[in-house]
Every structure is written in structure tokens, then in C-alpha cells.
Amino acid sequence: MGQFEYAKRLKQLPPYLFAELDRLKEEKIKQGVDVIDLGVGDPDLPTPKDIIEAGQKACEDPANHRYPSYKGLSAFRQAVAEWYKERFDVDLDPETEVITLIGSKEGIAHFPLAFVDSCDIVICPDPAYPVYKIGTIFAGGIPYTVPLKEENNFLIDLDAIPEQIAKRAKIIWVNYPNNPTSATATREFYEKLIDWAKTYNVIVASDLAYSEIYYDENDKPLSILQIPGAKDVAIEFHSLSKTYNMTGWRIGMAVGNAELVQGLGKVKTNVDSGQFNAVQIAGITALKNSEKFRRQIIPIYEERRRVMTEALEKIGLKPFKSNATFYLWVKVPEGYTSAEFTKLLLDKAGIVVTPGSGFGEAGEGYFRISLTVPTERLLEAAERIKNLVL
Numbered sequence: 001m002g003q004f005e006y007a008k009r010l011k012q013l014p015p016y017l018f019a020e021l022d023r024l025k026e027e028k029i030k031q032g033v034d035v036i037d038l039g040v041g042d043p044d045l046p047t048p049k050d051i052i053e054a055g056q057k058a059c060e061d062p063a064n065h066r067y068p069s070y071k072g073l074s075a076f077r078q079a080v081a082e083w084y085k086e087r088f089d090v091d092l093d094p095e096t097e098v099i100t101l102i103g104s105k106e107g108i109a110h111f112p113l114a115f116v117d118s119c120d121i122v123i124c125p126d127p128a129y130p131v132y133k134i135g136t137i138f139a140g141g142i143p144y145t146v147p148l149k150e151e152n153n154f155l156i157d158l159d160a161i162p163e164q165i166a167k168r169a170k171i172i173w174v175n176y177p178n179n180p181t182s183a184t185a186t187r188e189f190y191e192k193l194i195d196w197a198k199t200y201n202v203i204v205a206s207d208l209a210y211s212e213i214y215y216d217e218n219d220k221p222l223s224i225l226q227i228p229g230a231k232d233v234a235i236e237f238h239s240l241s242k243t244y245n246m247t248g249w250r251i252g253m254a255v256g257n258a259e260l261v262q263g264l265g266k267v268k269t270n271v272d273s274g275q276f277n278a279v280q281i282a283g284i285t286a287l288k289n290s291e292k293f294r295r296q297i298i299p300i301y302e303e304r305r306r307v308m309t310e311a312l313e314k315i316g317l318k319p320f321k322s323n324a325t326f327y328l329w330v331k332v333p334e335g336y337t338s339a340e341f342t343k344l345l346l347d348k349a350g351i352v353v354t355p356g357s358g359f360g361e362a363g364e365g366y367f368r369i370s371l372t373v374p375t376e377r378l379l380e381a382a383e384r385i386k387n388l389v390l
């Protein structure tokens with residue numbers, strides 16, 4: 001312990017489970033092993049040129065050098081509304097139902113500050129993106145985790161949530177297409193969720209970061225706002241990070257119920273001063289050409305998925321069958337924990353994957369492969385996996 005003690009909210013955070021893996025990876029690199037990192041969910045491909053050029057041009061305009069508007073550039077919010085209409089046939093009022101985010105992580109982390117009081121319950125899936133739980137803890141709320149099980153196609157089992165928890169819950173988080181499991185939601189699931197949320201007066205917070213990473217034109221991922229009545233209880237977080245290879249730009253949006261969007265806006269007005277206009281202008285170009293850019297990246301991920309799935313099957317491993325995300329969610333072989341198998345892949349093949357247990361207790365027994373390395377590297381990783389003897 002140093003001179004200055006951390007606040008309880010920091011001490012309360014779950015332990016960083018990847019620390020040991022990071023240490024082992026560094027060790028391997030030092031030993032001269034050519035490590036292939038399939039751990040991080042950060043696209044390797046560059047941002048499309050048209051988007052960069054729009055951002056560059058906007059950088060040069062002095063009008064953009066001043067403080068941006070808190071709720072976001074009007075033209076960006078308009079482009080978001082138009083994109084939602086085009087892609088999901090969802091109507092949004094850009095004035096009251098759309099807000100610009102500095103990446104969706106920012107919005108997800110701040111949202112509970114607007115609606116969660118000390119000791120309110122927030123229902124979080126497990127395994128999951130850690131920010132739902134962390135945002136809850138920072139707001140003084142209590143995360144209640146619900147396991148995502150393969151037998152339910154990794155959908156939340158709403159019937160398994162005890163009534164007294166549902167009554168005390170303020171928010172329920174859902175994320176489909178899902179990180180880390182790659183599962184997608186059905187219309188029936190969302191309908192049931194909206195019904196449940198209305199019964200118990202719970203806010204539905206949907207994280208739609210992967211809606212455009214899909215591989216079946218006849219089975220496009222849904223927005224929860226496509227469900228009639230969803231706008232009474234739901235806010236949706238979206239991001240330009242994954243679809244347009246823009247993770248470094250930090251641009252996303254929250255849309256849906258006006259009261260929920262405004263509440264988040266109130267928090268943001270007091271902690272940040274909005275995203276650089278030039279980044280939002282680049283974002284407009286992304287949204288206006290969404291389908292064109294999507295069609296450029298999907299065949300690349302599609303090939304990587306095929307190559308890696310074949311390699312895994314060769315050693316008797318089968319990824320969960322899904323039509324979305326750039327992740328493969330794979331059961332570890334009999335006799336290993338997630339951590340043990342992850343360590344074996346690093347030791348025997350120089351490959352880093354993410355142990356499922358790093359995403360929560362219910363992720364134990366699985367590992368996640370991220371298809372975000374150049375295809376040649378992925379082919380090399382596939383070769384090494386094929387040669388593994390388990």
C-alpha cells in the first residue's frame with residue numbers, strides 16, 4: 001500500500017484476469033517466440049480512405065477547432081437517424097433520441113450514473129464485456145449477473161431471474177450480436193425482454209456494437225428498437241469502431257427512449273465536452289456509405305472464419321455456430337480449464353487467445369479467438385493449431 005489509498009470503488013473492481021496471460025506472453029516474446037495474438041478484439045484493417053479524407057478536410061476548417069456541441073453535431077445525429085431508418089426501419093428524432101458518444105464504451109460506462117442510485121441492482125450478462133459491471137460499480141449499484149448458457153443459445157433466461165431481483169432492478173444489459181460468445185438475438189427473445197422490462201419497470205440497455213459484422217444476408221442482426229414498444233423502455237448503444245475499423249477514432253452513439261438519452265446527456269454535459277467535430281464528420285461519411293464499407297470487410301472475415309474453423313475442427317474443437325461477429329467461441333477440450341488450455345496454446349503453439357473465464361464465471365470452459373490479425377498470420381496460426389496433438 002502506498003501513501004494514497006484507492007477509493008473503495010476502485011478496490012471493488014473485479015481482478016484483472018488477463019494479467020497472468022499478459023505476463024506469459026511477454027515472457028514468450030522475450031524467449032524469441034513468434035507470438036500470434038488472437039486475443040484482442042481490435043480490427044487490424046485500416047479505416048476506409050473516404051472516411052479518413054472527410055476527417056482530414058474537416059480538421060482544416062477552423063469552425064471545427066472550437067468546443068463541439070455537448071449532444072453532438074446536428075449533422076451527425078441526423079446521419080445516425082437516417083442510418084437507423086435505412087438499416088432497421090426505426091424512426092428516431094435526431095433532436096431528442098440521438099446523442100453522440102466518445103466511443104460507445106464511454107456511454108456504457110456513464111449511463112448508470114444517470115439512473116442508478118446506491119444499492120440499485122443492475123442485471124449484467126456473464127460472460128460479457130466488462131464495462132456493464134464496472135459502470136454499475138462506479139455508480140454505486142450492485143451488479144447481478146445472469147449466466148449465458150449454450151443450451152439457451154447464450155440468450156439470457158429471463159424466467160430464471162428471481163422476482164425480488166427483477167423488482168429491485170433498474171437496468172438490464174443485453175449485447176447481441178454478443179461479445180464474447182458471437183450469439184445473436186431472436187425477435188422472440190427481444191419481445192419477451194421488452195414485456196419483462198415493462199412488467200418490472202426496468203430499463204433495457206442494448207449494446208449493438210456488432211450489428212454490421214454478419215455473414216448471412218437473410219439473417220441480419222436486429223436492433224431492439226425494431227420491436228414494437230421498445231422505445232418505451234430501451235436505449236441502444238452503437239459504435240462505428242467495429243464496422244468501419246475506427247476503434248482509434250472514438251466515435252459512437254446512444255439512441256432510443258428520449259428520457260434515457262437525455263439522462264445520459266446530462267451526465268456527459270458535466271464530465272466531457274463532446275467529440276471533436278472532425279471525427280463526427282468522418283463518422284457521417286462512414287454511416288452514409290455503410291453498406292459499401294461493410295461489403296469490403298465481410299469477405300475478409302468470412303475467409304478467416306473458414307480457415308480457423310477448419311483448423312480447430314482438425315483437432316476436434318468446434319466453435320459455437322453463429323452468423324455474426326469476428327469472434328469464435330470455442331469449448332476447451334475435456335480435462336482442461338479455460339486458463340490451462342489458453343496456457344497450453346501459448347506454450348505449444350505461440351498463440352494467444354482469451355480464456356472464457358476472463359469474461360466472467362460462466363465463461364469457464366470456453367476460449368475466444370479474435371479474427372483480427374492479417375490473414376497470412378491467421379493462416380500461420382491455423383497451421384500451428386492443426387499440428388497440435390492434444
Ligand SMILES: *Cc1c(COP(=O)(O)O)cnc(C)c1O
Pocket residue numbers: 041102103104105106129175179207209238239240241242247250251252
Ligand atoms: C468493441 C465493443 C464496444 C465498442 O467500443 P467503442 O468504445 O465504441 O470502441 C462496445 N461493446 C462491446 C461488447 C464491444 O466489444
